[in-house]
Amino acid sequence: MKPDNIVFGLRNATNVDECLALDPPRRHAPEPSWPPGTMVEPAVSQPFPLPSLEEALELPYFVADWGSGEEDLIFFQVIVLKAIQLNFTQNQTLARLVPSFCGLPKASYVASGTTGSIYGVLDVWYARPLTLPQNHYLTDRLLGVRAAYGRELVLQKPSNFKEAFHLWRTASSVSDDGVFW
Amino acid sequence: MHALSLPLVPRDESHVLSLVDYFEKPVEECGQRRAHLCLVTDLAGGIVSTMRRTYRTDNALPIPLAKRVLHHVLLGLAFSHDRGVVHTGAMAGLSVLYLNLDYNRAGQT
Numbered sequence: 001m002k003p004d005n006i007v008f009g010l011r012n013a014t015n016v017d018e019c020l021a022l023d024p025p026r027r028h029a030p031e032p033s034w035p036p037g038t039m040v041e042p043a044v045s046q047p048f049p050l051p052s053l054e055e056a057l058e059l060p061y062f063v064a065d066w067g068s069g070e071e072d073l074i075f076f077q078v079i080v081l082k083a084i085q086l087n088f089t090q091n092q093t094l095a096r097l098v099p100s101f102c103g104l105p106k107a108s109y110v111a112s113g114t115t116g117s118i119y120g121v122l123d124v125w126y127a128r129p130l131t132l133p134q135n136h137y138l139t140d141r142l143l144g145v146r147a148a149y150g151r152e153l154v155l156q157k158p159s160n161f162k163e164a165f166h167l168w169r170t171a172s173s174v175s176d177d178g179v180f181w
Numbered sequence: 182m183h184a185l186s187l188p189l190v191p192r193d194e195s196h197v198l199s200l201v202d203y204f205e206k207p208v209e210e211c212g213q214r215r216a217h218l219c220l221v222t223d224l225a226g227g228i229v230s231t232m233r234r235t236y237r238t239d240n241a242l243p244i245p246l247a248k249r250v251l252h253h254v255l256l257g258l259a260f261s262h263d264r265g266v267v268h269t270g271a272m273a274g275l276s277v278l279y280l281n282l283d284y285n286r287a288g289q290t
Contacts, residue, residue, distance in 0.1 A: 002230070003229040006228065007228050008229060010226040048226050050231060050235050053243065056246055057249060061249070062195075062253070063197045063254055063258060065268075066197075
């Protein structure tokens, strides 16, 4: 989670109307954009004055950026595993079995040989912690995920969060009969 | 985000940004007509990354502030988990926060 995705509340002393009056909304000068011939005037970022450190220690903080938030976790896990299995079948690259992760009862498959398979394995590691109870989510997963990759996968795709997300998006378009659309 | 915005608890206690409303704004991108989804949320004072740049020259939050931010973020995640919602963007384990803590000073607080 980036600090950009954590927002802080307004100070009680902040007068929004006064801030807007002192610093009215502005736009940058027109500049060319795509497609050729298009001109845009982006809005100027005009944040509120920053609180002092003493004030910051009294403010509330909020988690933002829920663009990737998910409600149906069980479905998420099942559908991702289905995509992994489909990948194995198509590429026949199943390499070996690895121990379970974070005390989970089931083992996970590790495949090699194709980029898609590697992505799939990484997503399995992420998908499972997401389905753990809350206390596991905040403890075991954060401590164990890197070690669980093993050296070979870390070397190939370290900290591979974006790929895991993209696989999840792909998996969500897998139908019951294994057809992507 | 809608699921997290139900008026069950006061906003300051949920520690998640609430969705007030949303609408679509027609735009033209790359020669195609599209619709931008615009989210209306609570008015916030700013983002934590600006604090990092301001309060410390080494781009780290002071320990007391980092602890408060982390505490509230964890409360926000717990709130969302209680409602069956996972952020998924937190998969990095709040890495930015702990990577930027000043470990040499951690024992002093």
